[in-house]
Amino acid sequence: MRGDGDGWAESPDGTRQWGRFGAAGLLLRAPLADGGSAVLLQHRAAWSHQGGTWALPGGARDSHETSVHAAVREAEEEAGITAGSIRVRASRVTATAASGWTYTTVIADAATRLRTEANLESTELAWVPEAEVDARPLHPGFEAAWPLLRAxxxxxxxxxxxxxxxxxxxxxxxxxxxxxxxxxxxxxxxxxxxxxxxxxxxxxxxxxxxxxxxxxxxxxx
Incomplete structure (x- = not known):
């Protein structure tokens, strides 16, 4: 059911993570003119959790979805990236919690830096050269995972x-x-x-x- 993943997963230690069935985000790369790569980042709206930081388009996974489906859907909702314009290359669990909650980062490529359309969850969206990603104030979860994701x-x-x-x-x-x-x-x-x-x-x-x-x-x- 669409939206049944929205909500908090609570761990025995009292910490909470967004996504009753886990969460997923899309790490999308596209080529730069100099041969390098750029990564699509979302500047999170001030009202959102960890607002003001930069992270990947993503969110809660619904009960009927795979992590790949959830990440691609969230990228379309939050950035206007359509499924047919990208190619998924890999996926990796980049965070876990005692409740069994997981965050999966889905890695994909685009042939070019696609046009984006932000929703209310974003202050802005930007294609950031891969070497410059960690120069921005990153969401703590993404910051911890980035060294294992960069290419x-x-x-x-x-x-x-x-x-x-x-x-x-x-x-x-x-x-x-x-x-x-x-x-x-x-x-x-x-x-x-x-x-x-x-x-x-x-x-x-x-x-x-x-x-x-x-x-x-x-x-x-």
Whole structure:
């Protein structure tokens, strides 16, 4: 039922978290002209919980929803981001409480910095360069989770590939590695970036010297 998740979950220690069935938010990335990435942030309205801080569009999960569905719905309600304009890449539980409550961050990409439309829960919405996110006054929960969510830029070489056009068409994008690290994969751009190459093999996502080796399946997944 729509809206049945609105309300507080109470833990035995007396603390409360918003969302009777948990909560979820959307971390949406889009490419910048220099090859880097920007993250869509919400400046929370003064009247809201932790108002005045910056965080991700998100909110309570309803009983019938997955965390992904809840995060995408909240992004549409709070930022005007439609489901068809983004691609979900991963999800990660970034906060828990003794009540069993969880907050899940859903990571997604957009092909460009989409136009946004704020509702009453936002003072403003902004595409913030990833390297500048932690310079803003962040919501405490998002601030604690951000080091585990930020993506390391990686420049992928297309040299020697049988079908470089297919790889180029899949980039830029967020990639989650098995060790829970996130990469922002791109083919060009300025600034610091880890060098990455695509090879064969099932277990080559380790750093070899200064080059990160990835499988074609990883890049195209």
């Amino acid at each position: 390391t830029p990686a420049r992928v070489s297309l040299d020697g590939l049988d079908d470089p056009e297919a790889v180029a068409a899949a980039l830029p994008r967020t990639l989650e590695l098995p060790d829970a690290e996130f990469l922002w994969l791109r083919t060009d751009g300025n600034g610091n970036a880890r060098d990455a190459r695509i090879g064969a093999g099932a277990d080559i996502d380790d750093l070899a010297g200064n080059v990160l080796y990835l499988t074609l399946a990883q890049v195209l997944s």
